Amino acid sequence: MKHIIVPATSANMGSGFDSIGIAFQKYNHLWFIEIEEGLEILINRKQKLKIPTDKNNLIYKTMVGFYELIGKQMPGVRLIQEDYIPLTRGLGSSAACIVAGLMAANDISGCNYSKEELAQIAAKIEGHPDNSNPALLGGMVVGALDKEEMRHVKLKMPENLSFAVMVPDFPVETEKSRGVLPYTVTRKDAIFNSSRAALLVASMITGNIDNLKMAMDDRLHQQYRLPLIPGMADIFKMADVFGSKGSYLSGAGPTLVSVLTDDTVSGFSEKMNGYLSTIPHKWTLEVLKPDLEGARIISE
Structure with missing residues (x-):
């Protein structure tokens, strides 16, 4: 075989x-x-x-x-x-x-x-x-x-990046997650996303990872999927406090991902695991390399 x-x-x-x-x-x-x-x-x-x-x-x-x-x-x-x-x-x-x-x-x-x-x-x-x-x-x-x-x-990405992958104990079906998205968006939101997506690519290529928090911001899907994922907004806020370079909703959800530098992994994991244990639902945090x-x- x-x-x-x-x-x-x-x-x-x-x-x-x-x-x-x-x-x-x-x-x-x-x-x-x-x-x-x-x-x-x-x-x-x-x-x-x-x-x-x-x-x-x-x-x-x-x-x-x-x-x-x-x-x-x-x-x-x-x-x-x-x-x-x-x-x-x-x-x-x-x-x-x-x-x-x-x-x-x-x-x-x-x-x-x-x-x-x-x-x-x-x-x-x-x-x-x-x-x-x-x-x-x-x-x-x-x-x-x-x-x-x-x-x-x-x-080609910076070699010192790791990704904190936070998976909850509840699913979100892709069909349902796509169903909450609007068919049209404003010009303002289109410009917002196109500029951030370009910044994301340029920042990864150049290694300017301090740009990632802004570059991973979004107005096409995350705000509409927020009600499907209890705790998402607060987890993103705490990720910033604990040293994440940027956070985002993975695919259609409900997994959340925070970008870390290798030297901040242990501190982030300890603090985020502590926080996740205090909120509803069971969240599992795993740090993965690309x-x-x-x-x-x-x-x-």
């Missing part, structure tokens, strides 16, 4: 709505092998939400779609899935399944598509590239998608 790992991803990064994302060193695992016929799926690690073990499994559905795209018959497969990316928490669990399915199908079919070609397919499946790009390519990636193609740039490689087959 071959073994694929796919990193967790954090989309939007505040102002980069549906366009900017980053990969973290937290992984889903997939072992796969072609069999004579049929479908066998084993889930090694249970989560609160049940993962389908039939043809409704997202990894398998993605593989079927890949084979339809290349005009070949889908063979029988055995899949072993071991997930450490939490479901419905805004850390790219769906994108990880799509990327794993594409890589497995690409390998079994012998197509040998490049990561760039797979990134084009994944972005169109997802409808936006901010999770699928970093899942495949690693690092922090800026992407734009139109009807014909997706373009992207992988940024994954710079993206999805890969690591062994057989």
